Amino acid sequence: xxxxxxxxxxxxxxxxxxxxxxxxxxxxxxxxxxxxxxxxxxxxxxxxxxxxxxxxxxxxxxxxxxxxxxxxxxxxxxxxxxxxxxxxxxxxxxxxxxxxxxxxxxxxxxxxxxxxxxxxxxxxxxxxxxxxxxxxxxxxxxxxxxxxxxxxxxxxxxxxxxxxxxxxxxxxxxxxxxxxxxxxxxxxxxxxxxxxxxxxxxxxxxxxxxxxxxxxxxx
Amino acid sequence: xxxxxxxxxxxxxxxxxxxxxxxxxxxxxxxxxxxxxxxxxxxxxxxxxxxxxxxxxxxxxxxxxxxxxxxxxxxxxxxxxxxxxxxxxxxxxxxxxxxxxxxxxxxxxxxxxxxxxxxxxxxxxxxxxxxxxxxxxxxxxxxxxxxxxxxxxxxxxxxxxxxxxxxxxxxxxxxxxxxxxxxxxxxxxxxxxxxxxxxxxxxxxxxxxxxxxxxxxxx
DNA sequence: AATATTGTTTAGACAAATCTAAATAATTTA
DNA sequence: TAAATTATTTAGATTTGTCTAAACAATATT
Ligand SMILES: [Mn+2]
Ligand SMILES: [Mn+2]
Ligand SMILES: [Mn+2]
Ligand SMILES: [Mn+2]
Numbered sequence: 497x498x499x500x501x502x503x504x505x506x507x508x509x510x511x512x513x514x515x516x517x518x519x520x521x522x523x524x525x526x527x528x529x530x531x532x533x534x535x536x537x538x539x540x541x542x543x544x545x546x547x548x549x550x551x552x553x554x555x556x557x558x559x560x561x562x563x564x565x566x567x568x569x570x571x572x573x574x575x576x577x578x579x580x581x582x583x584x585x586x587x588x589x590x591x592x593x594x595x596x597x598x599x600x601x602x603x604x605x606x607x608x609x610x611x612x613x614x615x616x617x618x619x620x621x622x623x624x625x626x627x628x629x630x631x632x633x634x635x636x637x638x639x640x641x642x643x644x645x646x647x648x649x650x651x652x653x654x655x656x657x658x659x660x661x662x663x664x665x666x667x668x669x670x671x672x673x674x675x676x677x678x679x680x681x682x683x684x685x686x687x688x689x690x691x692x693x694x695x696x697x698x699x700x701x702x703x704x705x706x707x708x709x710x711x712x713x714x715x
Numbered sequence: 716x717x718x719x720x721x722x723x724x725x726x727x728x729x730x731x732x733x734x735x736x737x738x739x740x741x742x743x744x745x746x747x748x749x750x751x752x753x754x755x756x757x758x759x760x761x762x763x764x765x766x767x768x769x770x771x772x773x774x775x776x777x778x779x780x781x782x783x784x785x786x787x788x789x790x791x792x793x794x795x796x797x798x799x800x801x802x803x804x805x806x807x808x809x810x811x812x813x814x815x816x817x818x819x820x821x822x823x824x825x826x827x828x829x830x831x832x833x834x835x836x837x838x839x840x841x842x843x844x845x846x847x848x849x850x851x852x853x854x855x856x857x858x859x860x861x862x863x864x865x866x867x868x869x870x871x872x873x874x875x876x877x878x879x880x881x882x883x884x885x886x887x888x889x890x891x892x893x894x895x896x897x898x899x900x901x902x903x904x905x906x907x908x909x910x911x912x913x914x915x916x917x918x919x920x921x922x923x924x925x926x927x928x929x930x931x932x933x934x
Numbered sequence: 935a936a937t938a939t940t941g942t943t944t945a946g947a948c949a950a951a952t953c954t955a956a957a958t959a960a961t962t963t964a
Numbered sequence: 965t966a967a968a969t970t971a972t973t974t975a976g977a978t979t980t981g982t983c984t985a986a987a988c989a990a991t992a993t994t
Contacts, residue, residue: 585829610804
């Protein structure tokens with residue numbers, strides 16, 4: 497099936513929003529893609545015709561098996577290009593999403609697989625998200641929790657859930673990246689802020705909002 | 716100026732066809748882009764509006780200074796990606812054009828310049844074509860002639876003008892690539908075929924058509 | 935010079951992707 | 965449950981890039 501760039505972006509967005517079996521709503525998809533609900537309805541009809549989604553008027557959207565397979569291929573390309581940009585071209589993690597958003601649309605299995613191999617077949621991207629392999633399989637991520645819910649004291653950063661430039665740049669400024677080890681020094685109940693301590697640095701206090709978006713596991 | 720992919724492909728094709736100051740004809744451009752003359756006329760009006768080309772009805776098309784600059788940026792991206800695919804991902808020279816045709820449309824100066832640097836700022840692409848630098852300047856290619864016109868006996872292959880998969884695959888099969896050294900053993904006047912000899916290989920005879928598309932200079 | 939051929943443009947149409955505004959369905963509130 | 969609100973769809977338009985068929989211009993042939 498030959499998909500346009502717009503169609504690919506829709507399929508990927510549906511995949512992103514579809515947690516488990518919950519149908520994706522028209523409005524949510526419009527918001528995610530920065531477009532209008534009317535446009536989503538139009539596209540939903542096209543993707544249904546192409547059998548990439550199940551869709552009934554007013555009932556929301558879910559990917560078919562075929563659609564899920566397609567989505568995983570796009571996600572694979574996106575995350576591999578992000579790795580390339582960070583690992584080989586020394587881009588910072590907040591710069592790569594936008595570029596990968598375009599590079600992901602070059603559809604060549606050979607290119608994708610060669611790129612993966614060249615990068616050492618990475619299993620996570622620069623934001624800690626898992627990379628599907630050539631068959632669409634993702635390594636089951638090791639158990640992780642958001643920093644605000646962590647109970648162990650010594651932790652390592654495994655992923656970031658909000659990948660906005662604003663948060664990623666903030667984390668850069670504070671020296672927090674994937675693999676960073678830290679200890680929880682204190683929880684402040686007033687605003688649920690959390691004081692953390694990293695090696696070779698004074699402790700710092702981060703807001704609940706930041707903590708919620710940092711994923712960690714016990715070291 | 717924000718150009719669509721279609722517009723970029725037109726600008727690049729005009730650049731390719733515009734040798735010196737000869738205006739590019741509607742039909743030639745349609746053939747090059749595998750489209751119809753009527754479509755070219757439509758696009759010519761748009762590119763004229765955007766001041767990328769000079770165009771008067773029935774008088775053909777030439778790039779403006781702005782258009783030339785745009786074309787050189789696209790050519791730069793195209794050739795850098797070709798280098799990447801060959802040098803880093805081990806693609807063969809006949810596979811890369813099609814992929815670069817898509818990758819060239821990712822418009823990011825930062826990406827382009829980082830890629831160039833990563834590749835060691837190459838000055839020629841895998842087909843021997845020169846790569847414009849960040850300012851659009853190309854190294855003046857060292858003097859070269861087509862193999863059928865060469866008079867020196869000991870030669871080195873510097874470029875290939877016909878870059879069809881068919882010719883490139885033929886040259887692969889015969890062990891002829893950029894940098895290959897060869898001697899002219901004989902010219903056969905009957906069909907203008909040329910017998911050549913490369914190191915560590917028996918001599919072989921190639922047709923005039925092949926010879927015309929191999930660029931060489933004295934070693 | 936008249937005619938034929940070739941090259942180019944125009945007119946009118948279509949598909950893809952989007953939009954706004956209006957209509958309709960589903961859900962929540964009173 | 966009736967009214968109000970929210971979510972979604974439809975109708976109709978627009979832009980981009982393309983096409984075919986017909987008209988027109990430039991060039992070549994007799
Ligand atoms: Mn994208
Ligand atoms: Mn990512
Ligand atoms: Mn292209
Ligand atoms: Mn090339």
